[in-house]
Amino acid sequence: MLLSRRLRTSLLGLLAVGALAPDGAPLPEETFTGSGEAGSGTATLRLGYYENDDSGDGNPFLDEELEVIEPIFIVDYSLTDRLGMWLLGSADLVSSASIDRLSKFPEQSGASGDYYYGGDLGLRYELSAESRVSGFVHASTEYDYDSFGGGTSFSRDFASKDTTLSLALTGFRDTIDIIRFDGRQNEGTDERWTGTAKAGWYQVIDPKTHGELSATFTLQSGFLETAYNAVVVEDPSLPPNPNLDNLARGVEVTEELPGQRWRGSLHGLIRRRLWPGTALELGGRYYADDWGLSAISAEPALYQKVFSDALQLRLGYRFTHQEAARYYDEHFLLRVPRYRTQDSDLGDWDAHGVGARLEWSLTDTWRFDVGGEWVTRSDGIDPLFGSVGISKDF
Amino acid sequence: MNHGCCGGWSARVALALLALATSACQTVEFYEKEAFSDPVMRLDEDPTLTHLRQKVYYSREGATGGIGDSAGGGCGCY
Numbered sequence: 001m002l003l004s005r006r007l008r009t010s011l012l013g014l015l016a017v018g019a020l021a022p023d024g025a026p027l028p029e030e031t032f033t034g035s036g037e038a039g040s041g042t043a044t045l046r047l048g049y050y051e052n053d054d055s056g057d058g059n060p061f062l063d064e065e066l067e068v069i070e071p072i073f074i075v076d077y078s079l080t081d082r083l084g085m086w087l088l089g090s091a092d093l094v095s096s097a098s099i100d101r102l103s104k105f106p107e108q109s110g111a112s113g114d115y116y117y118g119g120d121l122g123l124r125y126e127l128s129a130e131s132r133v134s135g136f137v138h139a140s141t142e143y144d145y146d147s148f149g150g151g152t153s154f155s156r157d158f159a160s161k162d163t164t165l166s167l168a169l170t171g172f173r174d175t176i177d178i179i180r181f182d183g184r185q186n187e188g189t190d191e192r193w194t195g196t197a198k199a200g201w202y203q204v205i206d207p208k209t210h211g212e213l214s215a216t217f218t219l220q221s222g223f224l225e226t227a228y229n230a231v232v233v234e235d236p237s238l239p240p241n242p243n244l245d246n247l248a249r250g251v252e253v254t255e256e257l258p259g260q261r262w263r264g265s266l267h268g269l270i271r272r273r274l275w276p277g278t279a280l281e282l283g284g285r286y287y288a289d290d291w292g293l294s295a296i297s298a299e300p301a302l303y304q305k306v307f308s309d310a311l312q313l314r315l316g317y318r319f320t321h322q323e324a325a326r327y328y329d330e331h332f333l334l335r336v337p338r339y340r341t342q343d344s345d346l347g348d349w350d351a352h353g354v355g356a357r358l359e360w361s362l363t364d365t366w367r368f369d370v371g372g373e374w375v376t377r378s379d380g381i382d383p384l385f386g387s388v389g390i391s392k393d394f
Numbered sequence: 395m396n397h398g399c400c401g402g403w404s405a406r407v408a409l410a411l412l413a414l415a416t417s418a419c420q421t422v423e424f425y426e427k428e429a430f431s432d433p434v435m436r437l438d439e440d441p442t443l444t445h446l447r448q449k450v451y452y453s454r455e456g457a458t459g460g461i462g463d464s465a466g467g468g469c470g471c472y
Contacts, residue, residue, distance in 0.1 A: 046442035050450055070449065072442040090445060162422055202437075207426040212437065271435060279434040295455070303434035312433055322455065345454055369440065385450050389442055 036084065041077035046389035048072065057380020058344040060330070061232045061244045061252075064381060069093045082126040086136075092116035116142045131156040144177040144227060155200075162204040170196045176223050181230035181252055182243075190223035211270035218263040229255035231340045234333045255341045257327060263289040269299075277305030292326035293346060310361040314371070318353040349379040365393040 047069070054064040072090040079085060093115060118140030126132050135152040151170030157163065172194040178187040200214040232241075234250035241250055269283035283299040301316035325346045327339040357371025372386025429435060 044440060044442045046440070046446060048446040048450075052454070070446060072445055074442050074445075076441075088441070088445065090449075092449075159421065160424065204422050204427070204430070207422050208429045210430065210435070210437070269437075271437065273429040273432055273435050276432060277434060279432070305432075305434060309433060320455070369443070381454070383450070383454055385446075387443065387446055389440055391440065 036078040036081075038078055038080045040394065041075065041084075042391055042393050043076075044072075044074045044389060044391035046072045046387050048385065048387040050383065050385040052381055052383040054344075054381050059342050060246050061230075061248055061250075061342065063245045064344065066094065084124045086120070086122045086124075088120040088122075090116075090118050092142075116140060118147070130158075130161075138172070144179050145174055147172055147174045149173065149194075151196075164200075164202040166198075166200040166202075168196075168198045168200075170194075170198075174222075176227060178223070178227045180254060181228050192220060192222035192224060194218060194220045205270070209270060209272040211268065213268040214266070216263075216265045216267075218261075220261045220263070221259060224259060224261055225255045225257045225341075226343060229341065229343050231255055231332055231336075231342050233336055234331060253336060253340075255343065256339050257341060258291065258339060261289055261291055263287070271303075277309075279303040289325075291346075293323060295320055295322040297321075306358075312359045314355075314357045314359070316353075316355045316357075316373075318351070318355070318373075318375075320351040320353075322347075322349050322351075324348040344379055344381055347379060349377050349381075351375050351377045367391045 048071070050066075050068040050070070052064065052066060058064045070090060070092050072088070074086060074088045076086040077084060118138065120136050120138045122134060122136030124132060124134035131154070133152070133154050136150060138147065138149040138151075140147045149170060149172030151168060153166060153168035155164055155166035158165065172192075174192040174194070176190050176192060177185070178190055179185050180187070196216060196218040198214060198216040200212065202210070202212050204210045230252040231254070232244060232248060232250045232252055234248060236249055238249045238251065240247040241252075243252065244250070265285060265287040267283070267285040269281055271279055271281040273279045279302075281299075281301045281303065283297075283301070285297040285299075286295070288294040297318060297320045299316060299318045301314055304313045304315070305311065306313050325341065327337070328341050328343070328346045328348075330342065330347070332340060332342075353373050353375035355371060355373030357369060359367065359369040361367050368388075368390050370386070370388045372384070375383045377383075
Protein backbone atom coordinates (compact mmCIF):
# COMPACT_ATOMS: atom_id res chain seq x y z
CA MET A 1 0.00 0.00 0.00
CA LEU A 2 2.82 2.33 0.83
CA LEU A 3 4.57 1.58 -2.39
CA SER A 4 1.34 2.10 -4.24
CA ARG A 5 0.72 5.41 -2.53
CA ARG A 6 4.24 6.65 -3.18
CA LEU A 7 4.06 5.64 -6.80
CA ARG A 8 0.73 7.37 -7.19
CA THR A 9 2.03 10.45 -5.48
CA SER A 10 5.01 10.42 -7.79
CA LEU A 11 2.91 10.10 -10.92
CA LEU A 12 0.51 12.79 -9.80
CA GLY A 13 3.49 14.90 -8.92
CA LEU A 14 4.65 14.61 -12.48
CA LEU A 15 1.33 16.07 -13.47
CA ALA A 16 1.54 18.94 -11.06
CA VAL A 17 1.88 21.79 -13.46
CA GLY A 18 3.00 24.20 -10.81
CA ALA A 19 5.69 21.98 -9.34
CA LEU A 20 8.61 23.91 -10.69
CA ALA A 21 12.12 24.78 -9.70
CA PRO A 22 12.60 27.73 -7.34
CA ASP A 23 12.00 30.53 -9.81
CA GLY A 24 8.74 29.11 -10.99
CA ALA A 25 7.70 27.57 -7.74
CA PRO A 26 4.09 26.53 -7.43
CA LEU A 27 1.32 28.52 -5.91
CA PRO A 28 0.45 27.11 -2.49
CA GLU A 29 -2.67 25.33 -3.62
CA GLU A 30 -0.78 23.68 -6.43
CA THR A 31 1.77 22.15 -4.12
CA PHE A 32 -0.57 19.51 -2.80
CA THR A 33 -1.94 17.85 -5.86
CA GLY A 34 -1.44 14.28 -4.75
CA SER A 35 -4.41 12.31 -3.53
CA GLY A 36 -4.24 9.36 -1.22
CA GLU A 37 -6.35 6.80 0.51
CA ALA A 38 -8.64 8.09 3.21
CA GLY A 39 -6.77 8.43 6.48
CA SER A 40 -3.32 8.60 4.90
CA GLY A 41 -1.09 11.63 4.76
CA THR A 42 2.36 13.16 5.12
CA ALA A 43 3.86 15.36 7.81
CA THR A 44 6.98 17.41 7.08
CA LEU A 45 9.14 19.57 9.30
CA ARG A 46 11.90 21.78 7.96
CA LEU A 47 14.39 24.12 9.57
CA GLY A 48 15.79 26.75 7.25
CA TYR A 49 18.72 29.09 7.75
CA TYR A 50 19.58 32.26 5.81
CA GLU A 51 22.34 34.80 6.13
CA ASN A 52 24.00 37.49 4.09
CA ASP A 53 26.91 39.76 4.70
CA ASP A 54 27.09 42.85 2.50
CA SER A 55 30.87 43.08 3.02
CA GLY A 56 30.53 46.82 2.99
CA ASP A 57 28.91 46.69 -0.45
CA GLY A 58 25.25 46.80 -1.45
CA ASN A 59 23.58 49.96 -0.22
CA PRO A 60 26.60 52.03 0.95
CA PHE A 61 24.52 53.84 3.56
CA LEU A 62 23.14 50.75 5.26
CA ASP A 63 24.45 47.67 7.04
CA GLU A 64 22.59 44.86 5.33
CA GLU A 65 24.05 41.96 7.29
CA LEU A 66 21.44 39.61 8.72
CA GLU A 67 20.60 36.08 9.82
CA VAL A 68 17.23 34.34 9.71
CA ILE A 69 16.07 31.01 11.09
CA GLU A 70 12.83 29.73 9.61
CA PRO A 71 10.98 26.65 10.85
CA ILE A 72 8.22 25.33 8.57
CA PHE A 73 5.80 22.45 8.96
CA ILE A 74 3.18 20.97 6.69
CA VAL A 75 0.63 18.28 7.35
CA ASP A 76 -1.14 16.89 4.31
CA TYR A 77 -4.05 14.54 5.04
CA SER A 78 -6.59 12.68 2.90
CA LEU A 79 -10.01 12.96 4.47
CA THR A 80 -11.53 10.66 1.85
CA ASP A 81 -10.14 9.05 -1.28
CA ARG A 82 -10.99 12.24 -3.21
CA LEU A 83 -10.95 14.99 -0.60
CA GLY A 84 -7.79 16.09 1.13
CA MET A 85 -6.58 18.97 3.27
CA TRP A 86 -3.30 20.55 4.23
CA LEU A 87 -2.06 22.83 6.97
CA LEU A 88 1.11 24.89 6.64
CA GLY A 89 2.78 26.92 9.35
CA SER A 90 5.99 28.91 9.23
CA ALA A 91 7.92 31.55 11.13
CA ASP A 92 10.87 33.87 10.53
CA LEU A 93 13.14 34.42 13.50
CA VAL A 94 15.42 37.29 12.54
CA SER A 95 18.37 37.13 14.88
CA SER A 96 20.27 40.09 13.55
CA ALA A 97 19.65 42.77 10.98
CA SER A 98 20.84 46.33 10.72
CA ILE A 99 21.94 46.06 14.33
CA ASP A 100 23.60 49.44 14.46
CA ARG A 101 20.53 51.20 13.09
CA LEU A 102 18.24 49.30 15.44
CA SER A 103 20.22 50.55 18.42
CA LYS A 104 19.51 54.11 17.31
CA PHE A 105 15.87 53.62 16.33
CA PRO A 106 14.47 50.70 18.35
CA GLU A 107 10.95 51.27 17.04
CA GLN A 108 12.03 50.74 13.47
CA SER A 109 10.42 47.71 11.91
CA GLY A 110 11.06 45.44 8.98
CA ALA A 111 14.63 44.30 8.83
CA SER A 112 15.13 45.05 12.48
CA GLY A 113 13.80 42.12 14.42
CA ASP A 114 10.84 41.46 12.18
CA TYR A 115 9.41 38.12 13.29
CA TYR A 116 6.93 36.53 10.90
CA TYR A 117 4.29 33.93 11.71
CA GLY A 118 2.03 32.60 8.99
CA GLY A 119 -0.24 29.74 8.11
CA ASP A 120 -2.27 28.28 5.25
CA LEU A 121 -5.24 25.93 5.42
CA GLY A 122 -6.26 24.26 2.18
CA LEU A 123 -8.60 21.72 0.67
CA ARG A 124 -8.25 19.77 -2.55
CA TYR A 125 -10.83 17.67 -4.33
CA GLU A 126 -10.51 15.21 -7.17
CA LEU A 127 -13.47 15.95 -9.44
CA SER A 128 -12.68 13.04 -11.72
CA ALA A 129 -9.73 10.95 -12.80
CA GLU A 130 -8.65 13.86 -15.00
CA SER A 131 -9.51 16.99 -13.08
CA ARG A 132 -8.81 18.48 -9.67
CA VAL A 133 -9.77 21.63 -7.83
CA SER A 134 -8.31 23.15 -4.68
CA GLY A 135 -8.52 26.21 -2.49
CA PHE A 136 -6.78 27.71 0.51
CA VAL A 137 -6.91 30.56 2.98
CA HIS A 138 -3.86 32.35 4.37
CA ALA A 139 -3.13 34.53 7.37
CA SER A 140 0.17 35.92 8.63
CA THR A 141 1.39 38.56 10.98
CA GLU A 142 4.65 40.46 11.40
CA TYR A 143 5.84 43.38 13.47
CA ASP A 144 4.34 45.82 11.03
CA TYR A 145 2.32 43.66 8.62
CA ASP A 146 -0.88 41.64 8.79
CA SER A 147 -1.93 39.65 5.79
CA PHE A 148 -5.04 37.72 4.79
CA GLY A 149 -5.59 35.94 1.52
CA GLY A 150 -6.71 32.92 -0.34
CA GLY A 151 -6.75 31.21 -3.67
CA THR A 152 -8.15 28.52 -5.88
CA SER A 153 -6.87 26.37 -8.71
CA PHE A 154 -8.16 23.96 -11.30
CA SER A 155 -6.18 21.46 -13.33
CA ARG A 156 -7.14 18.95 -15.99
CA ASP A 157 -5.26 16.15 -17.70
CA PHE A 158 -5.39 15.46 -21.40
CA ALA A 159 -4.01 12.85 -23.78
CA SER A 160 -3.68 10.03 -21.27
CA LYS A 161 -2.08 12.44 -18.80
CA ASP A 162 0.70 13.38 -21.21
CA THR A 163 -0.60 16.92 -20.90
CA THR A 164 -1.96 18.85 -17.95
CA LEU A 165 -3.25 22.39 -18.05
CA SER A 166 -3.94 24.41 -14.94
CA LEU A 167 -5.14 27.81 -13.83
CA ALA A 168 -4.68 29.29 -10.38
CA LEU A 169 -5.93 32.55 -8.88
CA THR A 170 -4.80 34.07 -5.59
CA GLY A 171 -5.47 37.28 -3.73
CA PHE A 172 -4.00 38.95 -0.65
CA ARG A 173 -4.83 41.98 1.43
CA ASP A 174 -1.98 43.29 3.56
CA THR A 175 -2.27 45.93 6.25
CA ILE A 176 0.94 47.83 6.94
CA ASP A 177 1.81 49.82 10.01
CA ILE A 178 3.90 52.60 8.53
CA ILE A 179 6.96 52.78 10.76
CA ARG A 180 9.67 54.80 9.08
CA PHE A 181 13.46 54.42 9.07
CA ASP A 182 13.78 56.69 12.09
CA GLY A 183 10.97 55.04 14.05
CA ARG A 184 8.34 57.65 13.16
CA GLN A 185 4.80 56.21 13.36
CA ASN A 186 2.63 59.25 12.65
CA GLU A 187 1.31 57.99 9.30
CA GLY A 188 -0.95 55.26 10.66
CA THR A 189 -1.65 52.25 8.48
CA ASP A 190 -2.06 51.58 4.79
CA GLU A 191 -3.08 48.65 2.60
CA ARG A 192 -1.62 46.61 -0.19
CA TRP A 193 -3.77 44.47 -2.48
CA THR A 194 -2.32 41.71 -4.63
CA GLY A 195 -4.01 39.56 -7.26
CA THR A 196 -2.29 36.85 -9.26
CA ALA A 197 -3.30 34.60 -12.14
CA LYS A 198 -1.08 31.73 -13.14
CA ALA A 199 -1.51 29.41 -16.11
CA GLY A 200 0.51 26.21 -16.31
CA TRP A 201 1.23 23.54 -18.84
CA TYR A 202 2.85 20.20 -18.10
CA GLN A 203 3.90 18.05 -21.06
CA VAL A 204 5.42 14.62 -21.56
CA ILE A 205 7.69 15.24 -24.50
CA ASP A 206 9.08 11.79 -25.18
CA PRO A 207 9.55 8.58 -23.14
CA LYS A 208 12.49 10.11 -21.26
CA THR A 209 11.69 13.81 -21.20
CA HIS A 210 9.03 15.98 -19.69
CA GLY A 211 8.72 19.67 -18.98
CA GLU A 212 6.62 22.52 -17.70
CA LEU A 213 5.79 26.02 -18.84
CA SER A 214 3.96 28.63 -16.79
CA ALA A 215 2.98 32.26 -17.10
CA THR A 216 2.18 34.42 -14.08
CA PHE A 217 0.58 37.87 -14.01
CA THR A 218 0.29 39.90 -10.84
CA LEU A 219 -1.30 43.27 -10.13
CA GLN A 220 -0.46 45.03 -6.89
CA SER A 221 -1.89 48.28 -5.65
CA GLY A 222 -1.70 50.35 -2.50
CA PHE A 223 1.34 50.94 -0.34
CA LEU A 224 4.13 49.22 -2.27
CA GLU A 225 7.13 50.87 -0.64
CA THR A 226 9.05 49.18 2.15
CA ALA A 227 8.06 51.49 5.01
CA TYR A 228 11.40 51.50 6.79
CA ASN A 229 13.50 52.01 3.63
CA ALA A 230 15.25 55.37 3.35
CA VAL A 231 16.82 57.24 0.47
CA VAL A 232 19.88 59.35 1.22
CA VAL A 233 19.94 62.73 -0.50
CA GLU A 234 23.61 63.62 -0.53
CA ASP A 235 24.72 67.18 0.04
CA PRO A 236 28.49 67.88 0.32
CA SER A 237 27.79 71.01 2.32
CA LEU A 238 26.31 69.04 5.22
CA PRO A 239 28.31 67.49 8.07
CA PRO A 240 28.77 63.68 8.20
CA ASN A 241 25.50 61.96 9.15
CA PRO A 242 26.10 59.63 12.14
CA ASN A 243 22.97 57.63 11.29
CA LEU A 244 24.48 56.42 8.03
CA ASP A 245 26.70 53.37 7.87
CA ASN A 246 29.38 55.24 5.90
CA LEU A 247 28.94 58.62 7.66
CA ALA A 248 28.02 60.16 4.33
CA ARG A 249 27.08 63.84 4.08
CA GLY A 250 23.36 63.82 3.44
CA VAL A 251 19.89 63.47 4.86
CA GLU A 252 17.51 60.55 4.78
CA VAL A 253 14.08 60.84 3.19
CA THR A 254 11.41 58.20 2.76
CA GLU A 255 11.40 55.74 -0.11
CA GLU A 256 8.59 56.58 -2.53
CA LEU A 257 7.26 54.24 -5.21
CA PRO A 258 4.14 54.18 -7.42
CA GLY A 259 0.91 52.83 -5.96
CA GLN A 260 0.46 50.20 -8.64
CA ARG A 261 2.67 47.51 -10.10
CA TRP A 262 2.06 45.04 -12.93
CA ARG A 263 4.35 42.03 -12.77
CA GLY A 264 4.70 39.18 -15.22
CA SER A 265 6.90 36.15 -15.50
CA LEU A 266 7.40 33.22 -17.81
CA HIS A 267 9.03 30.09 -16.55
CA GLY A 268 9.89 26.79 -18.15
CA LEU A 269 11.91 23.70 -17.45
CA ILE A 270 12.74 20.47 -19.16
CA ARG A 271 14.08 17.38 -17.44
CA ARG A 272 15.46 14.36 -19.27
CA ARG A 273 16.59 11.04 -17.90
CA LEU A 274 19.99 10.33 -19.37
CA TRP A 275 20.11 6.80 -18.01
CA PRO A 276 18.63 5.05 -14.95
CA GLY A 277 19.44 7.06 -11.86
CA THR A 278 20.63 10.19 -13.69
CA ALA A 279 18.63 13.10 -15.02
CA LEU A 280 19.51 16.54 -16.33
CA GLU A 281 17.29 19.59 -16.03
CA LEU A 282 17.35 22.99 -17.68
CA GLY A 283 15.16 25.73 -16.29
CA GLY A 284 14.76 29.31 -17.40
CA ARG A 285 12.74 32.31 -16.34
CA TYR A 286 12.02 35.82 -17.51
CA TYR A 287 10.45 38.49 -15.35
CA ALA A 288 9.41 42.07 -16.07
CA ASP A 289 7.27 44.69 -14.38
CA ASP A 290 6.06 48.18 -15.18
CA TRP A 291 8.55 49.74 -12.79
CA GLY A 292 11.19 48.88 -15.41
CA LEU A 293 12.68 46.04 -13.43
CA SER A 294 13.45 42.92 -15.45
CA ALA A 295 15.40 39.75 -14.86
CA ILE A 296 16.39 36.59 -16.57
CA SER A 297 17.48 33.36 -14.91
CA ALA A 298 18.97 30.10 -16.11
CA GLU A 299 19.13 27.11 -13.86
CA PRO A 300 20.64 23.80 -14.94
CA ALA A 301 20.63 20.94 -12.45
CA LEU A 302 21.82 17.36 -12.26
CA TYR A 303 19.85 14.70 -10.37
CA GLN A 304 21.92 11.67 -9.49
CA LYS A 305 21.08 8.49 -7.64
CA VAL A 306 23.87 7.68 -5.17
CA PHE A 307 24.53 4.03 -4.28
CA SER A 308 20.84 3.11 -4.25
CA ASP A 309 17.34 4.40 -4.99
CA ALA A 310 17.17 5.57 -1.39
CA LEU A 311 19.80 8.28 -1.80
CA GLN A 312 19.58 11.09 -4.33
CA LEU A 313 21.84 14.07 -4.95
CA ARG A 314 20.86 17.30 -6.65
CA LEU A 315 23.58 19.62 -7.90
CA GLY A 316 22.42 22.92 -9.29
CA TYR A 317 23.65 26.23 -10.63
CA ARG A 318 21.59 29.40 -10.96
CA PHE A 319 22.46 32.53 -12.88
CA THR A 320 20.33 35.64 -12.62
CA HIS A 321 20.76 38.97 -14.34
CA GLN A 322 18.60 41.77 -12.99
CA GLU A 323 18.01 45.22 -14.48
CA ALA A 324 17.11 47.89 -11.95
CA ALA A 325 13.76 49.53 -11.51
CA ARG A 326 13.75 52.97 -13.12
CA TYR A 327 13.28 54.57 -9.70
CA TYR A 328 16.45 53.01 -8.32
CA ASP A 329 19.75 54.81 -8.02
CA GLU A 330 22.82 54.33 -5.87
CA HIS A 331 23.23 58.05 -5.29
CA PHE A 332 20.82 60.97 -5.20
CA LEU A 333 23.04 64.03 -5.20
CA LEU A 334 21.09 67.17 -4.32
CA ARG A 335 17.91 65.79 -5.88
CA VAL A 336 14.71 64.30 -4.56
CA PRO A 337 12.71 62.75 -7.40
CA ARG A 338 9.05 61.96 -6.79
CA TYR A 339 9.71 58.21 -6.95
CA ARG A 340 13.00 56.97 -5.48
CA THR A 341 14.57 53.89 -3.92
CA GLN A 342 18.03 52.76 -2.88
CA ASP A 343 16.89 49.23 -2.04
CA SER A 344 19.68 47.08 -3.43
CA ASP A 345 17.18 44.31 -4.16
CA LEU A 346 15.65 46.61 -6.80
CA GLY A 347 19.03 47.42 -8.33
CA ASP A 348 21.24 46.11 -11.13
CA TRP A 349 23.16 42.97 -10.40
CA ASP A 350 24.24 39.55 -11.62
CA ALA A 351 24.12 36.54 -9.34
CA HIS A 352 25.76 33.16 -9.52
CA GLY A 353 24.51 30.48 -7.16
CA VAL A 354 25.62 26.91 -6.62
CA GLY A 355 23.75 24.45 -4.50
CA ALA A 356 23.58 20.83 -3.46
CA ARG A 357 20.92 18.76 -1.75
CA LEU A 358 20.97 15.17 -0.55
CA GLU A 359 17.69 13.31 -0.13
CA TRP A 360 17.61 10.08 1.80
CA SER A 361 14.66 7.73 2.10
CA LEU A 362 15.39 6.28 5.50
CA THR A 363 12.55 3.75 5.32
CA ASP A 364 9.40 3.33 3.24
CA THR A 365 7.77 6.10 5.27
CA TRP A 366 10.59 8.34 6.58
CA ARG A 367 12.58 10.75 4.41
CA PHE A 368 15.37 13.14 5.28
CA ASP A 369 17.10 15.82 3.25
CA VAL A 370 19.81 18.38 3.77
CA GLY A 371 21.06 21.01 1.36
CA GLY A 372 22.24 24.52 0.83
CA GLU A 373 22.96 27.21 -1.70
CA TRP A 374 25.63 29.86 -1.82
CA VAL A 375 25.12 32.90 -4.01
CA THR A 376 27.56 35.62 -4.98
CA ARG A 377 26.02 38.84 -6.22
CA SER A 378 27.83 41.51 -8.17
CA ASP A 379 26.67 44.19 -5.73
CA GLY A 380 28.32 42.42 -2.80
CA ILE A 381 25.18 41.00 -1.17
CA ASP A 382 26.14 37.32 -0.94
CA PRO A 383 23.38 35.14 0.52
CA LEU A 384 23.98 31.72 2.00
CA PHE A 385 21.02 29.56 2.87
CA GLY A 386 20.24 25.95 3.62
CA SER A 387 17.83 23.66 5.35
CA VAL A 388 17.28 20.25 6.83
CA GLY A 389 13.94 18.52 6.49
CA ILE A 390 12.32 15.33 7.64
CA SER A 391 8.99 13.90 6.59
CA LYS A 392 6.88 10.88 7.38
CA ASP A 393 4.01 9.23 5.55
CA PHE A 394 1.25 7.92 7.74
CA MET B 395 21.39 52.35 -16.30
CA ASN B 396 20.18 50.32 -19.18
CA HIS B 397 16.59 49.25 -18.82
CA GLY B 398 14.81 46.56 -20.72
CA CYS B 399 17.86 44.94 -22.24
CA CYS B 400 16.44 41.54 -21.34
CA GLY B 401 13.65 41.80 -23.88
CA GLY B 402 15.63 40.01 -26.57
CA TRP B 403 16.77 37.36 -24.14
CA SER B 404 13.24 36.77 -22.93
CA ALA B 405 11.91 36.21 -26.39
CA ARG B 406 14.71 33.80 -27.19
CA VAL B 407 14.26 31.83 -23.99
CA ALA B 408 10.50 31.70 -24.38
CA LEU B 409 10.73 30.58 -27.98
CA ALA B 410 13.37 27.98 -27.18
CA LEU B 411 11.29 26.52 -24.37
CA LEU B 412 8.16 26.56 -26.47
CA ALA B 413 9.94 24.97 -29.40
CA LEU B 414 11.38 22.24 -27.21
CA ALA B 415 8.03 21.59 -25.61
CA THR B 416 6.06 21.41 -28.80
CA SER B 417 8.29 20.23 -31.60
CA ALA B 418 9.35 17.11 -29.78
CA CYS B 419 5.91 16.23 -28.43
CA GLN B 420 4.62 12.82 -29.35
CA THR B 421 2.09 10.45 -27.89
CA VAL B 422 3.84 8.37 -25.28
CA GLU B 423 2.13 5.12 -24.39
CA PHE B 424 1.81 4.17 -20.74
CA TYR B 425 4.25 1.26 -21.13
CA GLU B 426 6.86 3.71 -22.38
CA LYS B 427 6.75 5.83 -19.24
CA GLU B 428 9.01 3.74 -17.05
CA ALA B 429 11.58 6.54 -16.94
CA PHE B 430 9.13 8.84 -15.16
CA SER B 431 8.91 6.51 -12.15
CA ASP B 432 12.64 6.94 -11.58
CA PRO B 433 13.02 9.15 -8.46
CA VAL B 434 15.41 11.47 -10.33
CA MET B 435 12.53 12.41 -12.65
CA ARG B 436 10.13 13.58 -9.97
CA LEU B 437 9.23 17.22 -10.53
CA ASP B 438 7.24 17.61 -7.33
CA GLU B 439 9.45 19.10 -4.65
CA ASP B 440 8.94 18.93 -0.91
CA PRO B 441 6.47 21.82 -0.32
CA THR B 442 8.35 23.05 2.74
CA LEU B 443 11.48 23.38 0.63
CA THR B 444 9.53 25.21 -2.05
CA HIS B 445 8.11 27.59 0.57
CA LEU B 446 11.53 28.32 2.03
CA ARG B 447 13.13 29.07 -1.31
CA GLN B 448 10.23 31.23 -2.40
CA LYS B 449 10.63 33.25 0.76
CA VAL B 450 14.35 33.66 0.28
CA TYR B 451 14.10 34.69 -3.36
CA TYR B 452 11.12 36.95 -2.70
CA SER B 453 12.93 38.72 0.09
CA ARG B 454 16.19 39.26 -1.75
CA GLU B 455 15.18 39.77 -5.37
CA GLY B 456 12.93 42.49 -6.65
CA ALA B 457 12.14 40.27 -9.56
CA THR B 458 10.66 37.40 -7.66
CA GLY B 459 6.91 37.04 -7.56
CA GLY B 460 6.54 36.81 -3.80
CA ILE B 461 5.70 34.43 -1.05
CA GLY B 462 3.71 31.68 -2.60
CA ASP B 463 4.78 33.03 -5.95
CA SER B 464 2.09 35.65 -5.72
CA ALA B 465 3.73 38.72 -4.25
CA GLY B 466 1.41 38.71 -1.33
CA GLY B 467 1.11 37.40 2.14
CA GLY B 468 3.31 39.74 4.10
CA CYS B 469 6.25 42.04 3.82
CA GLY B 470 8.68 39.47 2.51
CA CYS B 471 11.48 41.63 3.80
CA TYR B 472 14.23 40.43 6.08
